[in-house]
Amino acid sequence: MPLPAEISLDFAFDEPTDEAYLRGRVARAVGVASSDLPPIALRKRSIDARHGVVRFHLLFEIGASDAVDLGAPHPREVGPSRVVIVGDGPAGLFCAYELARHGIGCTIVDRGKPVQPRRHDLKGLHKGEPVDADSNYCYGEGGAGTYSDGKLYTRAHKRGNVRDVIEILTRHGAPESILTDARPHIGSNRLPQVVTSLREELERSGVTFRFGARVVGLLIKDDARRRVTGVRLADGSEIEGDHVVLATGHSASDIYLMLAELGVQLEPKSFALGVRIEHPQPLINRIQYGALASHPTLPAAPYRLAETVDERGVFSFCMCPGGFIVPASTQPGGLVVNGMSLSKRSSHYANSGLVVGIEPADVERAGFPGILGGIDLQRRLETVAFQAGGGRSRAPATRVTDFVAKRASSTLPASSYVPGLAAVNLAEVLDSLGLPIANRLRAALRVFDRKMRGYVTEEAILVGVESRTSSPVRVPRDAETLESPDLQGLFPAGEGAGYAGGIMSAAMDGMRIARKIASIGG
Ligand SMILES: Cc1cc2nc3c(=O)[nH]c(=O)nc-3n(C[C@H](O)[C@H](O)[C@H](O)COP(=O)(O)OP(=O)(O)OC[C@H]3O[C@@H](n4cnc5c(N)ncnc54)[C@H](O)[C@@H]3O)c2cc1C
Incomplete structure (x- = not known):
């Protein structure tokens, strides 16, 4: 047999x-x-x-040939650069990687800095220095993926070769455990060296990287069909290319504005807004593992929660066991929080986004009209949060029990959020938009407390605001050619264009674009 x-x-x-x-x-x-x-x-x-x-x-x-099969092809020496990739996040980086496997040269431009100087700017943020609009948790080498949590789970298995991406990451210093773990995770202490190693391999193949290079315009040739021929940078210089891959992530509001002005079609899409919730990790371990909570082989416990309240989803997002809450704004005067963890996931805290789905109709109802209304609404909430926190990246926060009881907190427990917290009534920040976000969160919290007994506790806090879960805008592309229908040669890619949500799906989307470019002869 x-x-x-x-x-x-x-x-x-x-x-x-x-x-x-x-x-x-x-x-x-x-x-x-x-x-x-x-x-x-x-x-x-x-x-x-x-x-x-x-x-x-x-x-x-x-019948496997060996225990760890890292046989996927490497980049090879590339010809002269013919593709400009805007954005060095997972979508841009893996697009360049796949192009290089086909011998196609490209230039990656990113407004941010390489990982080392970028790390310095992040340290400043934790000390309360103002955010640098070009170098922060979202912008810089490796994009939002570099100082992220580095969870590599994805539900987008049909959109690309998950194993290929995981193997490439492993070859560049990610732990081999990600090849087999059902919930693979790298951690933000190891991601920077993975991203650097990827760049170094691509540079050896002939790929050009330009940091501190903010794209402000597209070069366009108006022939029979409008066609993009390159990009213009903030310093006035230009980079020409036969194709432009736009992989600028979910925070690039200036890029959306530039596209709208050029007559490139954009579409509003659903996104989510809310807060980060933080518990002591031992409490989450007790809820999830019960009597086994102190078992030495069990990792810091994760969780996932979802509930529908008044026709809108309320769900946990990017849960970080043993992690830290970090300031992830891209603009001075605005406050955004997100979560990350180190590879050991050994912090005393468990944090997660807790967000409410927002539909384009909600955005209109809140008084933010137009295709870019969702971005205006995000920025408005971030400004209110910044003011409520009192500046210097201090974040407004409320104990979960106080939030459920509709009151401000007078004191707060210790937290992983280094820049500091201001005890406020966070519902007032959320309610400033005129949407029932706080009420929906409250209703869902009661349900979550039944699903995870002890989840609503005065030891837990809500920290505001989690506003950059995904982009409120999609840049449509032709299903066959993957180009913008309005501009030949323009390939919208990754999370910012609305085709990915996370490191893995963004990387796979970038690779898909590269294969398409290779199929039309580079
Ligand atoms: C703190 C944090 C934790 C996260 N944790 C996880 C996680 O655990 N797992 C997960 O899957 N996802 C996580 N994410 C989300 C994940 O990082 C993103 O989904 C992913 O990075 C999107 O990839 P992307 O390439 O589409 O865009 P991005 O990674 O956002 O990269 C876009 C790049 O474009 C550049 N750019 C923007 N505008 C311009 C311009 N005008 N000119 C030149 N360059 C420009 C930016 O500098 C940036 O480097 C996290 C995000 C954050 C912020």
Whole structure:
């Protein structure tokens, strides 16, 4: 009888790592002698702590050529640059990587700085210095992905080759565990070196990187069909290219404005707004793992919550176990919070976005008309949050129990948010938009407390505001050519264009664009 291609084994209490033992268990499970078993490789690993026992699920491939297969093709030497990629986030970087695999040269331009000087600017932000509009948690080498949490889960498996992206990251210094973990995670202490290593490999292939290069315009040739021929930078210089990939992320409001002025079609889309919620991690571990909370092999517990309130989704977003809340604004005078963690996920806190879905009709109702109304609304909320926090990146915050009881907090527990918190009534910040965001959050919190007993506690705080979950605007592209229907040669890509939501999907979208460009002859 032929052997199965893969087999899943369950182990209670402890995870065996001895290779001979594991081969023996797999052999027994498929009914052959160990000596007759072809090579096996661990392909997926997950832990389940439900039902009072820690169980390890291991999925093995049978007949695998080796345990870690990093056989995906490398970039090769590229020809002269013919593509301009705007944005060095996951979409832009992986687009360049895939182009280089096809031998196609490109120039990546990014308004921000390389990782090292960028890190210096982030430190300043934590000390309360004003945000640099070109160098912050969203802008700079590696984009919003570099100092992110580095969770690599995605539901976008159909949109590209997840394994390929994971293998590339592993080859550039990400831990090999991401090849098998069901919930792969890198952490923001390791991401900068991964991003740097990717750049160095691309530079060796002949790809050009330009930092501190903010794109302010597109070069356009008006022939039979309007066509883009390059980009204009803030210093007045120009870079020419046959194709322009626009991968500027979800915060590039100036790019949307520039596109609208050039007559490039934009569409409003749904997005989400809300707060970050932070609990002590041991509390979340107790809720999620019960009596097993102190089991040494269990990671800091994650959670995922979702509920519909008055026809709008309220959900946890980008949950960071053992993480930190960080100031992620891109503009002085505005406050945005987000979450990240280090690879060990060892901080005392668990934070997560807790956001409410916003539809284009809500934006209109709140008095922000037009295609860019969603961006105006985001910026308005961020300004109110900045003022409520009292400036210097201090964030307005309320205990969860006070928020549910509709009152301000007079004191706050300790938090991972370094720039400091101001005890306020956060509902007033959210209500300033005239949308029922605070009420929906309150209703959902009551439900979440039933799903996770103890979730609503005075030990937990809400910190404002989580406003950059995704872009409120989509830049439409032709389903076949992936170009803007209004401008030949312009390829909107990644999260900012509305085709991705997270590191993995943005990277896969960039690669898809690259393959399309390669298919039309670079
Ligand atoms: C703190 C934080 C934590 C996160 N955690 C996770 C996580 O754990 N997992 C996950 O999947 N996602 C996470 N994300 C989201 C993830 O980082 C983004 O979804 C992803 O980076 C989007 O990729 P992108 O390439 O489309 O755009 P971005 O990464 O946003 O990159 C856009 C780039 O374009 C550049 N740019 C913008 N405008 C211009 C211009 N005019 N000229 C030149 N360059 C320009 C910017 O400098 C930036 O580098 C997190 C984000 C943040 C901020």
